[in-house]
Amino acid sequence: MGAPLVWINGFPGVGKLTIATALQAIDEHIILIDNHKMIDPVEAKFSRDHPDYQRERRAQREAVFARHVTADDAKDHTIVFTDCQSDNDLGRAVATEYKLAAETAGRDFIPVYLSCDKHENLKRVSSAERVGSKTTKLTSKAILKDILSNNELFRFEGCSSLTLDITQLSPAEAALQIRSHIQKCAGETA
Structure with a gap:
């Protein structure tokens, strides 16, 4: 069995990449793939x-899965993806691609759901660091308010998930809790 695939799902600005980066800092066997590394090349074209x-987004995900999830030389590395998928047809379909990639590669699939207080989320989405990130990250408080008011985060049923x-x-505290959960899940399948 390969190392797990950890799928971090949360709304824009919640802190997915910050926490995933903190997680990578405490575990050298993590390969981190930020969702904007897959979104931005597509948004540059369409x-x-x-x-x-x-x-094109799906083709981008498939290429990343082939390189980092199913490739033999990546099997010993925990793969951590950040993502934002709502509980709608598209969100469920995209999220399921990650789960299927993990299953195809013989990896445990560990979803992590991040949330924070709405006021704090609105503050974070327009932070100077985020605005200056040179990515297509959402920085509009108005759009985030609309997203939060009209969407629920997609959550898998029947998985060893963690909600924080x-x-x-x-970020360091959250990363430690995620690492502990990953270790617990690994112990359950050993």
Whole structure:
């Protein structure tokens, strides 16, 4: 069995990449793949409403899965993905691609769901660091308010998942809790 695939799902600005980076800092066997490394190349070619946008996004994910999830030389590395998928048809379909990639590679699939207080989330989404990130990350408080009001985060059923409210947690504290959960899951399958 290969090392697990950890899928961190949370709304924009919650702190997925910050926490995943802190997790990678305490575990040298982690390969971190930020969702914007897969989104931004597609957004450079197509707007989100373009008919080919979702097809290109899927092709991008498949290429990353082939390189980092199913490749033999990556089997010893825990693969951590950040993502934002809502509980709708598209979100469920995309999220399921990660789970299927893990299963195909013989990896445990460990979903982690991050949330924080709405006021804090709105503050984080427009932080100077995020605005200056040179990515396509959402930085609009108005759009985030709409997302939070009209969407629920997608959550898998029947998986050894972890849900963290990170409003009061530092990135290092959240990373330690995630690492502990990964170790617990590894112990359950050993």
